Amino acid sequence: MMLCNEVGRSHNIRAEYFAVDLSQPDAPQRLFEETRKRELEIDLLINNAGFGSMGDFAKLDLDRELNMIDLNIRSLVELTYRFLQPMRERKSGAIMNVASTAGFSRCRSWLRTRRRKRLCSRSRKLCGKRIGLTELK
Numbered sequence: 001m002m003l004c005n006e007v008g009r010s011h012n013i014r015a016e017y018f019a020v021d022l023s024q025p026d027a028p029q030r031l032f033e034e035t036r037k038r039e040l041e042i043d044l045l046i047n048n049a050g051f052g053s054m055g056d057f058a059k060l061d062l063d064r065e066l067n068m069i070d071l072n073i074r075s076l077v078e079l080t081y082r083f084l085q086p087m088r089e090r091k092s093g094a095i096m097n098v099a100s101t102a103g104f105s106r107c108r109s110w111l112r113t114r115r116r117k118r119l120c121s122r123s124r125k126l127c128g129k130r131i132g133l134t135e136l137k
Contacts, residue, residue, distance in 0.1 A: 016040065022049045023071035028078035041090075045083045047076045048098040 001017060008015035018034050020027045035042055050072040053060055080095055087093030 022075040022079075023067045025070065025074075028075050028082060031079070032082040042083050042086070043093055045079060045093075045095045046098060047079055047096065049075065050098075 004015045004017040007013070016038060018031060020031050020034075022028065022031075051068055053065060053068060057065075076097060080097075083093075084095065087095075
């Protein structure tokens with residue numbers, strides 16, 4: 001909340017926050033619906049949520065690994081899809097997918113979700129000519 005207030009003051013903009021766990025299956029839809037309810041027009045969507053894991057895959061906690069996939073891939077795809085629709089209708093907007101530099105390392109099981117995020121960012125055809133889709137490394 002403090003960051004939201006600081007951004008709003010320092011840039012003279014309307015900044016709002018909505019706390020949501022994006023690894024939960026209904027979270028992207030709830031976030032999108034909340035922006036509609038608040039009548040917010042999203043000009044820039046930054047997909048920056050994510051985490052990784054390391055170690056012997058067979059010894060990692062399966063629920064945590066599946067949670068990582070839900071957060072790193074599923075929520076990114078759903079948020080991009082939901083917010084892209086109104087951007088295309090307005091013929092303006094931008095989507096930025098923030099990926100870890102670990103996604104550029106040699107492939108290990110814990111890096112695969114980062115690589116999927118990069119792959120999603122490279123699918124520029126889905127956006128159209130006036131919608132920006134950028135991957136920030």
